[in-house]
Amino acid sequence: MNGNDRAITGIASLAHGAVHTYEMTIPLFVVVWLTEFDAIPLGVTSVDVTTATVGVVVTLGYGLFGLGALPGGILVDRVGSRRLISACLLGMGLSYVLLGLAPNMLVVAAALVLWGIAASVYHPAGLSLISKGVEERGTGLAYHGMAGNLGIGLGPLAATVMLLFVEWRTVALVLGAPAVLAAVYAARADFDETAAVAESGAAADGGSKATSGVDDLGEFLAESRRLLAGGFVLVFVVVMCSGLYYRGVLTFLPELLRDLPGFEPISVDALLPESVRSAFGVEPGAGQTLKPQDYFYSGLLLVGVVGQYAGGKLTDRMPVEYGLAGSFGVLAVLAVLFVPVSEAGLGPLVVLGALLGAFLFVVQPMYQATVAEYTPSGTRGLSYGFTYLGVFGVGALGGTIAGGILAVANATALFLVLAGIAAVGSVTGLVLARRAG
Incomplete structure (x- = not known):
């Protein structure tokens, strides 16, 4: 760099x-x-x-x-x-x-x-x-x-x-x-904000405003139609799948883990010597406990650092469309396996959790790079605006979907639905790859 x-x-x-x-x-x-x-x-x-x-x-x-x-x-x-x-x-x-x-x-x-x-x-x-x-x-x-x-x-x-x-x-x-x-x-x-924009970018934009964005409601509607009429509409499907899967998995994950073997609360008194308990204000016999599911959850998110780095590097080395298809395919498999693996013991679940944490975030730099490839530079901000409307806006419904499923069914049903969402993302990636090819 x-x-x-x-x-x-x-x-x-x-x-x-x-x-x-x-x-x-x-x-x-x-x-x-x-x-x-x-x-x-x-x-x-x-x-x-x-x-x-x-x-x-x-x-x-x-x-x-x-x-x-x-x-x-x-x-x-x-x-x-x-x-x-x-x-x-x-x-x-x-x-x-x-x-x-x-x-x-x-x-x-x-x-x-x-x-x-x-x-x-x-x-x-x-x-x-x-x-x-x-x-x-x-x-x-x-x-x-x-x-x-x-x-x-x-x-x-x-x-x-x-x-x-x-x-x-x-x-x-x-x-x-x-x-x-x-x-x-x-x-x-x-720094130079536009150092990586090719001089020929305006021509490649196919007539879209290449340098100044949108000026009014009419241009906003016109540029939005232009984006959604092309390959970006498929990218938008991908980012919605990412957001729905992400919120659907994480919103109730600590609650789902709480009753599994190996996630029983651990008394702080049993872990800390007297000097440390005093320093942290922990009263003996106060009944304070560590909740292992919270630390599993935090560890899963931290593993995402590796996923982000790997996903970003892969975007420089392979077509992002195939990267998205493969990564969402792995997420679908992990969702199908989650419940049976969680019943197999803590060790296998830790391995699956690490893979889940990594692949949840592998897809993020991939779809971010895909947005850049399927949109004109002049409306790149608008493109990412739509992207994060899909990720955080539509994706927020993942928590609602998960809560509704758990209220009327069980974790198996939830993860099968999440596998279906990931499968849609994988197929959409393949469609994008075919269009690009």
């Missing part, structure tokens, strides 16, 4: 890790909010703080995180990635500062809304920047994806450790400060 590649990859990776650190830290605070706050003030009235009302508050932030990707993609093509990434980092940092100062749940809701709006622009901005500015695109996507996985796994872990020593407001303030500093750095960093 040359100097420009490294500068862009560094900025994008920093912001990507921050986005997912904040995303996955919010659930840690939910437990505290349920005990600290009694009501949500709404002017002339108020509502009780319950799991339902806090769930609505959190959904506001997560919902905007997905829904804002499409307008964020439009903005990327108009104002450039650098400005939006800087604004994203600044907005996320300030949202966590506001969270740390929140006197009640209404301000907490406002902070989460601010976070959702700010974070929503990142994926179209960051991926557009890599696709247009990094010559070794696959390698850039690999490092970018690894940084996101480190944020997913290590960010909440760091927050968990801090919560042992300070209150949640202090943790929020500590987490918010680095993003504000990173925003200043991103705004001042020296």
Whole structure:
């Protein structure tokens, strides 16, 4: 990678890790909010703080995180990635500062809304920047994806450790400060956003706006029709399958693991000597336990770092269409095997979990690179906006689908449905490969 590649990859990776650190830290605070706050003030009235009302508050932030990707993609093509990434980092940092100062749940809701709006622009901005500015695109996507996985796994872990020593407001303030500093750095960093766009790109775009994005609703509709009338519509199917499978597997995975042999709670008293228990504030006989399923879950996500790197490297060495077909095929097989393997013992399940964690994330740099190959450079931000509308927006339904299946059936039915979703992704990859061939 040359100097420009490294500068862009560094900025994008920093912001990507921050986005997912904040995303996955919010659930840690939910437990505290349920005990600290009694009501949500709404002017002339108020509502009780319950799991339902806090769930609505959190959904506001997560919902905007997905829904804002499409307008964020439009903005990327108009104002450039650098400005939006800087604004994203600044907005996320300030949202966590506001969270740390929140006197009640209404301000907490406002902070989460601010976070959702700010974070929503990142994926179209960051991926557009890599696709247009990094010559070794696959390698850039690999490092970018690894940084996101480190944020997913290590960010909440760091927050968990801090919560042992300070209150949640202090943790929020500590987490918010680095993003504000990173925003200043991103705004001042020296790199060329379009270094990897070929001079002939305008001609290759087939008449689409190649340099300036969309100016109004008419052009938005025209460019959207152009995208969805070509190969990108198949790419959109692939990203929806990825999002549905991802949320469908992960949303209830800790709950599914909880009753399996080998995942019984472990008493902290049995693991830690007296000096360590005192340092961490663990009272003898308090009944505090470690939940093995949570650590299995975190480990699975951290294995995704390897998957991201491998997937990114593979995009530079093979047609991405075949890579998608093969990776989704593996995910389908893993889904079919999950229940019987989980009944075979902890050792086989650990192996399957490692493979699942890797292949969940192998597909991400592959479909990100596929978007770049099937869309014009001038509307790349719009393309990634549609992409993450599919991944985070449509994909969010994976949790609902999983919950509904588990409510009326069992884990076997759930994983068979997930295998079917992966099979659709695999077949779509083959169709794309045939079109490209």
